[in-house]
Amino acid sequence: xxxxxxxxxxxxxxxxxxxxxxxxxxxxxxxxxxxxxxxxxxxxxxxxxxxxxxxxxxxxxxxxxxxxxxxxxxxxxxxxxxxxxxxxxxxxxxxxxxxxxxxxxxxxxxxxxxxxxxxxxxxxxxxxxxxxxxxxxxxxxxxxxxxxxxxxxxxxxxxxxxxxxxxxxxxxxxxxxxxxxxxxxxxxxxxxxxxxxxxxxxxxxxxxxxxxxxxxxxxxxxxxxxxxxxxxxxxxxxxxxxxxxxxxxxxxxxxxxxxxxxxxxxxxxxxxxxxxxxxxxxxxxxxxxxxxxxxxxxxxxxxxxxxxxxxxxxxxxxxxxxxxxxxxxxxxxxxxxxxxxxxxxxxxxxxxxxxxxxxxxxxxxxxxxxxxxxxxxxxxxxxxxxxxxxxxxxxxxxxxxxxxxxxxxxxxxxxxxxxxxxxxxxx
Amino acid sequence: xxxxxxxxxxxxxxxxxxxxxxxxxxxxxxxxxxxxxxxxxxxxxxxxxxxxxxxxxxxxxxxxxxxxxxxxxxxxxxxxxxxxxxxxxxxxxxxxxxxxxxxxxxxxxxxxxxxxxxxxxxxxxxxxxxxxxxxxxxxxxxxxxxxxxxx
Numbered sequence: 001x002x003x004x005x006x007x008x009x010x011x012x013x014x015x016x017x018x019x020x021x022x023x024x025x026x027x028x029x030x031x032x033x034x035x036x037x038x039x040x041x042x043x044x045x046x047x048x049x050x051x052x053x054x055x056x057x058x059x060x061x062x063x064x065x066x067x068x069x070x071x072x073x074x075x076x077x078x079x080x081x082x083x084x085x086x087x088x089x090x091x092x093x094x095x096x097x098x099x100x101x102x103x104x105x106x107x108x109x110x111x112x113x114x115x116x117x118x119x120x121x122x123x124x125x126x127x128x129x130x131x132x133x134x135x136x137x138x139x140x141x142x143x144x145x146x147x148x149x150x151x152x153x154x155x156x157x158x159x160x161x162x163x164x165x166x167x168x169x170x171x172x173x174x175x176x177x178x179x180x181x182x183x184x185x186x187x188x189x190x191x192x193x194x195x196x197x198x199x200x201x202x203x204x205x206x207x208x209x210x211x212x213x214x215x216x217x218x219x220x221x222x223x224x225x226x227x228x229x230x231x232x233x234x235x236x237x238x239x240x241x242x243x244x245x246x247x248x249x250x251x252x253x254x255x256x257x258x259x260x261x262x263x264x265x266x267x268x269x270x271x272x273x274x275x276x277x278x279x280x281x282x283x284x285x286x287x288x289x290x291x292x293x294x295x296x297x298x299x300x301x302x303x304x305x306x307x308x309x310x311x312x313x314x315x316x317x318x319x320x321x322x323x324x325x326x327x328x329x330x331x332x333x334x335x336x337x338x339x340x341x342x343x344x345x346x347x348x349x350x351x352x353x354x355x356x357x358x359x360x361x362x363x364x365x366x367x368x369x370x371x372x373x374x375x376x377x378x379x380x381x382x383x384x385x386x387x388x389x390x391x392x393x394x395x396x397x398x399x400x401x402x403x404x405x406x407x408x409x410x411x412x413x414x415x416x417x418x419x420x421x422x423x424x425x426x427x
Numbered sequence: 428x429x430x431x432x433x434x435x436x437x438x439x440x441x442x443x444x445x446x447x448x449x450x451x452x453x454x455x456x457x458x459x460x461x462x463x464x465x466x467x468x469x470x471x472x473x474x475x476x477x478x479x480x481x482x483x484x485x486x487x488x489x490x491x492x493x494x495x496x497x498x499x500x501x502x503x504x505x506x507x508x509x510x511x512x513x514x515x516x517x518x519x520x521x522x523x524x525x526x527x528x529x530x531x532x533x534x535x536x537x538x539x540x541x542x543x544x545x546x547x548x549x550x551x552x553x554x555x556x557x558x559x560x561x562x563x564x565x566x567x568x569x570x571x572x573x574x575x576x577x578x
Contacts, residue, residue, distance in 0.1 A: 034520055075518035077505035096490055096503035098520030 021158040022101075022129075023067050025385060033156070035068040036076065036099035036123075040107045040116075041084060047109035050141040054107060054114070056413075057145035060185060061163045064386070064410055065153060066403035071099055084119055091126045099123045103152060114138050116148050120155055130155045142187050162381035162425075167388060168192070168201040168209055169399060169423040177421070179211045184381070184425070186399055186412035192224060200243045203426030205250040208270070212242045221255060223270060233272050245289045246270075248337075248427060254278075254289035254298055265289050265300050267315060278317035290335045290342070291315075292360075299323070299333040299342050310344050310358065323358050326365060330356075332377050337427060338384035341404065343368065345376045355389055357404070368406030379425040380404070388412075388423045399423055462529050462557035471501045473533035475561035489557065490522050492548065494532040498540050509543060516551035527555035 023033055037059060042051045063070045077093040084104040094102050105118035113135050120130040132151040136144035146163040153161035168181045179201040182189035192201070192209050199219070201211035210223045210233070219240045221233040233241075233253070240258040247253070247267075254267045257277075263285040268275040279286040281304050288301045292312075297319075299312045307328040313320040324330045329347035336342065341357045348354055353374040357366045369375040373393035380387055385404055390397040394411070397419045402409040461478055471493040492512075493501040500509050507515055516522050528548060532541055545556055 069520065071520050072518035075515055075520065077502055077507070077515070090504070092503055093505050096505070096519075096521065098524065 022156045025067065025157055025159075032067060032069040034071055034098050034100045035062065035103065036071045036094055036097060036101070037062065037073075037103040038076070038078065038082075038105075039073060039080075040105050043106060043108040047107050047114065050109070050114050050138050051107040054116070054141040054145045054148075057142045057185065057187065058149050060413055061146060061149035061161075062152065064185070064401050064408070065149075065161070066386070066408040067153070067156060069098075071097055084117075086121060086126060086128045089121065089126070091121070091123050094121075094123045101129075101156075105148070109138060112138055114141055114144055116144055118148050118152065120152060140188075142183065146183065146185075160383055162383055162386050165382050166203060166207065166426040167379070167399075167423055168203045168211075168426070170199060170201060170421040171416075172419040172421065179209060181209055185401075187414060200422050202244050202246055202253075202424045204246040204270070205248065205427050207426070208246070208250065210244040210246065210253060210270075212244065221253075233268070233270070243288050245291060246427075247291050248293055248295045252295075254291065254300075256285075256287035256289065258285075263287050265298065267298075276317075278313060278315070279320075280317075288332050290333050292335050293337045293339045297335075299335050301331045301333065310342060312342075312360065323360070323363060324365070325363070334378050334380055334387075335360075336380045336384040336404065337382055341384075343378035343380065343387055343404075345378065355387070355406070366406070368402065369409070372409075375400075377422050379423050381425055382427045388425050390421060390423065397421060458555045460555070460557050462559045471495055471504060471531065473531060474535065475531070475559060476534040478558075478560035489525055490519065490528040491531050491559070492528055492544060494530075494536045494540060494544060496533040496535050498536060500544060509547070512544065512547040513551045516548055516553065519551075522548075522551065522553055525555075526553055527557065528553055529557040529559050531559045 024030060040051050040055055042048050059070065062068055075097045077096055078090060082089060084106055100123055102121040102123050103118060104121070105116055108115045115133065115135045117133045119128055121127065122129050132148065134144055134147045134151070136147065149163045150161040153163065162184055165184045166181055167184055168179060170177050171180050176195045177197050177199065178195065179192040179198045180189050181192055193213065197214040199212040201209055203209060208223060208225055210221060212219045213222050219242050221241045221244050222230050223233050224230040242256050244253050244255040251270060252267055253270055254265060256263050257266050262281060262283050264277050265279045265286045266275060266277050278298065279302065281302070284303045286300055286302045290299045295315065297312050297314055299310060301308050302311050305322065308331050309322055310324045310330050310333045311320055311322050323342065324344070327346045327348065331345050333342045333344045340359060342360055343355060343357045345353055346356050353376050354370060355368040355375050355378050357368055358364070368387070373391050375389055375391045378387045378389045386401055387404055388399060388401050391400045398415050399412040399420045400409055401412060473493060473495050491503060500507055500512060502515060522528055530545070548556060
C-alpha cells in the first residue's frame with residue numbers, strides 16, 4: 001500500500017463521520033433532541049410582522065417533525081439581546097434550560113425581500129455547527145420559514161425534510177366538496193375546483209392534481225396540470241371511475257373502475273392511453289390503489305375474501321398477496337415512500353376507525369392511533385417520516401400529522417370550519 | 428364519593444381511609460438533602476453555610492438556584508425576579524425532567540426568603556431540593572476521615 005492509499009484510508013472514516021446524521025431517526029435508540037430556538041433578532045420595525053409569521057411556521061415545522069423536544073421559550077434565561085455568534089453566547093444559560101442544540105436566527109428586510117440567517121450551535125461544545133441563509137419576497141414569510149426548517153432538518157438528519165412538499169385534500173363547505181392544494185402544513189391553500197362534488201384527490205410528482213368529480217353526473221377522473229387547464233382522463237367511458245393514484249414517476253395512474261356488479265383496479269397513462277385492467281373478480285370490490293416507491297407493485301383493497309382487506313400485487317396484476325388478516329374492515333392503504341410499510345384505516349372491535357401500519361415483508365401490524373375519535377385516510381410524507389390523516393377528535397374531521405410511528409400527533413394549523421377529507425401528500 | 432352511597436344507613440362504619448388530607452400533606456413536602464459545594468462551579472458569589480451533617484455526593488449536575496447576600500435570585504448564572512421564578516422553572520425542561528434542583532444560598536439570606544424560593548420551586552413541580560453547603564470550612568466528617576486514613 002503506498003502512502004497515498006494509506007492517507008485515503010485514514011481520511012475516509014473521517015469523511016463518513018462528518019456526514020453522519022446528528023439524529024438517528026429510526027431505531028430503538030431514538031430520543032427527541034432537546035432544541036432551543038431563540039426568538040428571532042429582527043432588524044428594523046417593518047420586518048417585525050413578517051418575522052412573527054415566519055417564526056410561527058418555523059416552530060410548527062420543527063415541532064411537527066417529531067425529531068426535537070422543543071424547549072419552551074418561557075424558560076429561557078439568555079439575555080434577549082444576546083448575539084448570534086458562538087463568541088457572544090453564554091452556553092451555560094442554554095444548558096440550564098436543558099438545551100443540547102441551539103438555533104439562533106436573524107430576520108432582515110431589504111428591497112421587498114425577507115432575509116434569514118440561521119445558525120445551529122452545539123450547546124455542550126459551544127461550537128457553531130451549521131449556518132444557512134435564505135431569502136424570499138416579504139409576502140411569503142411561510143415559504144421562507146419552510147426553507148429554513150428544511151435546512152435545519154437536513155443538518156440534523158442528512159435527508160430531505162417534508163417541509164417543502166405540497167398536500168391536497170377535500171374541504172366540505174355547504175353542499176360542496178372542493179379539492180384544495182396547500183403547503184405541507186395546510187397554509188397557502190389554493191382551491192382547485194369550484195363547487196360540486198369532488199373527491200379523493202391525488203398529487204403527482206410534478207404538481208399535477210387528479211381527482212374524482214361528479215360534474216358530469218357520474219364520477220369521473222380529472223387531471224389538472226399545476227399551472228394549466230383541467231383535462232378529463234379518458235379512462236372511464238360509461239363506467240364510474242374513482243380513487244386515482246399517481247405512479248412514483250408521474251407517468252401512470254391507477255384507479256378503480258366500477259360497473260353494476262363489481263369494481264376493478266386499472267392502470268393507464270396519464271393521458272388515458274395504455275389502459276389495462278389489473279384485477280378480475282366476478283363480484284365484489286377492488287379499489288384504493290397505492291403504488292410502491294419502486295413503481296413495481298400496487299397495494300389495494302379487495303373484499304374477495306369476504307371482508308375488505310389490504311392486498312398487494314405486481315403492476316401487471318400478477319402475484320396477488322393478502323397483507324392484512326386482523327379485523328374485518330381494512331381500507332385506504334398508503335404505501336410508504338421508504339417501501340417498508342403500508343399504512344391503512346381499520347375499524348376495530350369497538351367500531352372506531354383507527355390507523356395501523358403493516359410491514360410489507362413480515363406482515364407485522366402496528367397500531368398508530370387509539371382512543372381519539374375516528375382517524376382515517378393516512379398519507380405518508382415524501383420522506384416517509386410523517387403521516388397526514390383526518391381525525392374527528394375535535395368534532396368535525398380535521399387534518400392531523402404524526403410521525404410514522406404514531407407519535408407527536410398534531411392538528412395542522414389554521415383550519416377553518418367544515419370537514420377536511422381524504423388528504424394526499426405530494427411525492 | 429364513599430359517603431354518598433351510605434345514605435340512610437346512619438350506623439354504617441366508614442371502612443375507607445379518606446386520603447385527601449394525606450395527599451395534601453404529601454404535596455407540601457419537599458425532599459431536602461445536603462450537597463457539597465466543590466462539584467458546583469457557579470458564577471454567582473455567595474458565602475455558603477457550613478454544615479457538619481454528612482452531605483450527599485451529587486452524581487450529576489442539576490439545575491442550581493442561587494440566592495446571594497443581596498437576596499437576588501439566579502437560575503444558574505442568570506438573574507431572575509422572584510415573581511418570575513415559578514414560571515421559569517415550570518417551563519424549564521431540565522427542572523421538569525429531574526424534578527430536582529440545588530439551592531446555593533448565602534448564609535446571611537433570611538430564612539423567609541429561602542422559603543419563598545423553595546415554595547416557588549415546589550409550585551413549579553420540583554420535589555427534591557439539595558442544599559449546597561461548604562465542606563472546606565465546616566466539619567466534613569468523611570473528608571477528615573480520608574485524610575487520616577492516608578497518614
